[in-house]
Amino acid sequence: MSDLAIGGAGQDGGTFRLRTVILLLAVGIIGFVGLLLSNAYQSPSRSSNGATAHALSNGATGYSGIIQLARAMGKDVRVIRDDSELGSTGLVVLTPPLASTPLTDVLARRGDLPTLVILPKWSTSPLRPAGRPGWVMRWGLIDRKEPEGVLAPNNKFAVTRARSGGQPLRSAGWITEDFGFEAPRPLQTISGANLKPLLTDEQGNVVLGEIGDKSFYVLADPDILSNMGMREESQARAALELLDTLNQDGQRDWAFDVTLAGLGKAKSPLRLAFDPPFLAMTLAIVVVMLLAGWQAFARFGPPAHRPRAIAFGxxxxxxxxxxxxxxxxxxxxxxxxxxxxxxxxxxxxxxxxxxxxxxxxxxxxxxxxxxxxxxxxxxxxxxxxxxxxxxxxxxxxxxxxxxxxx
Structure with a gap:
């Protein structure tokens, strides 16, 4: 029927003092906010995505070697993991792993910007046991239908594979510089309509060609730029010079795309809470929570006891x-x-x-x-x-x- 005061008013009661409780809450809140921020802005995973050939792969068919080499030489080589960056200037290298990889939207974003498409060549699987992360086992050449179908049906090419003997490749078309490439073994070449040769073997088969007049290039043999081709210093130097030559917009830097390999960076819903314009609402909610907590700890005046429902007498x-x-x-x-x-x-x-x-x-x-x-x-x-x-x-x-x- 009434509130009873237990203990004296002057007692410093409880297992925890008020100061201790406030400190514990502050540490917990700071830790929780730090966890949210780290999850919202965490760096993208550097997974090799199995045996797929892409810019983050350390396997023989990957392209991490040329990226590390270019960065060591002072180039700001980017790895594109966000679709919104596909429209940036400068050369962008696309590495579709299969013929079923959708390229229509990516090529539409590129438009007339310099773009290089590298066709697949090898059938691989992750190395077992996985003592070396990212390494792969090559099982042989991939079915020809895969590289032939990458740019189909708009651009149909016939893929040819033959022994090369490591003979030097020759420049053609508007590329007059002799890069000093040695043909990979075996050598994969393409042929088709509306294809202008830029790099050929001794028989004139196209290794690197230009499609149309839009700075749109296709590389038939990926071993020209892959980690496998970076084993020789001369090949690595030639690969860097080739990419700089294809980058005709006056840009000295270029980029590799990994979204086609399934390594795109999705927009984090949690990050939206910390980016404008939603940041203002997040801060308002935090202020309201702090005021509510302050009111819970700091009482306005002494506690008022409820009177008896039925008085005495x-x-x-x-x-x-x-x-x-x-x-x-x-x-x-x-x-x-x-x-x-x-x-x-x-x-x-x-x-x-x-x-x-x-x-x-x-x-x-x-x-x-x-x-x-x-x-x-x-x-x-x-x-x-x-x-x-x-x-x-x-x-x-x-x-x-x-x-x-x-």
């Missing part, structure tokens, strides 16, 4: 009964009880003979001298039908008793 009992009567709207029906109480008190105060009963008592009281008669006042109290008339009649009856008592 006769006066409280009378007050509670009166409150119930008022709430029920029954005040006007108490006039008769009040008349009986006044009659009993007048009988004792004015010495009414004990033999008199009922109307005889009222008649005796009427004979007492005064301005009003008891029965008339008692009748007025009984006839009252609202609070105001009852109070007026009861007051008159009370005054009559007081007047007769003098």
């Amino acid at each position: 006769k006066a409280a009992l009378v007050d509670n009964a009166a409150a119930l009567i008022r709430k029920a709207g029954r005040q006007a029906r108490l006039g008769g009880r009040y008349v009986e109480a006044i009659r009993e008190r007048a009988t004792i105060a004015f010495g009414v003979p004990s033999r008199l009963r009922g109307a005889a008592i009222d008649a005796y009281l009427d004979k007492l001298s005064g301005r009003a008669r008891f029965t008339e006042l008692a009748q007025a109290v009984g006839d009252a039908d609202d609070k105001a008339s009852l109070v007026a009649a009861a007051r008159a009856l009370h005054d009559w008793q007081k007047e007769k008592g003098k």
Whole structure:
């Protein structure tokens, strides 16, 4: 029925002090926010994605070697993991692993920008046991339908594979520089309509060609740029010079795409909470939470104990009964009880003979001298039908008793 204070007001109670609790909460909140930020802005995984040939692969068919070499020589070579970066200027190298890899949207974003597509050549699988992460096992040449179908149906090419003997490759078309490439073994070449040779073998078979007039290039043999081709210093130097030559927009830097290999970076929904324009809402929520926490720890004024629902003593009992009567709207029906109480008190105060009963008592009281008669006042109290008339009649009856008592 009431709040009880347990312990003295001056006790520094509890297992933990307030200062300790605040410190624990602060450390927990800072750690939680740090975890959220690290998850939102974590660096993309550098997974080799199995045996797929791409710019992050350390396997023989991957292209991480030429990227590391270019960066060591001061070039700002990028690895594209976000689709929004595919429209950037400079040469972009695409490495679709299969004919089913969708290239339509990527090529549409590139437009007239310099783009090099490297066709697949080898069938590989991850090296088992995986003692060397990223290494692969070559099972042989991939089916010709895969490289032939990469740019189909818009550009159909026939793929030819033959022994090369490591003979030097020759420059053709607008490329006049002799890079010094030695033909991979075996050598994969292409032929088809609307294909301009830029790099050929001794028989004139196209190893590197240009499609149309949009700086759109296709490399038939990936071993020209793969980690396998980076084993020789002369081949590595020639590969860097070739990419710089194809990058005709005055840009000295180029990029490799890995989104086609399934290593694209998805937009983190959690990161949206920390980037504009949602950052303002996040900060507002944090401020509200801090204010709510402050209000929980810093009380405004001393704690107020609730009063008892039912107070002690006769006066409280009378007050509670009166409150119930008022709430029920029954005040006007108490006039008769009040008349009986006044009659009993007048009988004792004015010495009414004990033999008199009922109307005889009222008649005796009427004979007492005064301005009003008891029965008339008692009748007025009984006839009252609202609070105001009852109070007026009861007051008159009370005054009559007081007047007769003098």
